[in-house]
Amino acid sequence: MKITANAELYAKVVEEQLNAAIQEKNIYLARVIELEAENLNLREENEKLKPKSTN
Numbered sequence: 001m002k003i004t005a006n007a008e009l010y011a012k013v014v015e016e017q018l019n020a021a022i023q024e025k026n027i028y029l030a031r032v033i034e035l036e037a038e039n040l041n042l043r044e045e046n047e048k049l050k051p052k053s054t055n
């Protein structure tokens with residue numbers, strides 16, 4: 001019985017750690033998406049500001 005209880009407790013702890021890691025990953029990915037969007041906007045703005053070629 002004790003082994004089963006320990007296994008269940010261990011599984012619960014691992015599940016909580018996994019959930020925390022997934023949440024942290026999701027926050028990181030959301031920030032990456034924000035930065036990619038900002039980068040795209042800055043590239044578009046940069047293209048608009050570049051002098052036009054006279055060729």
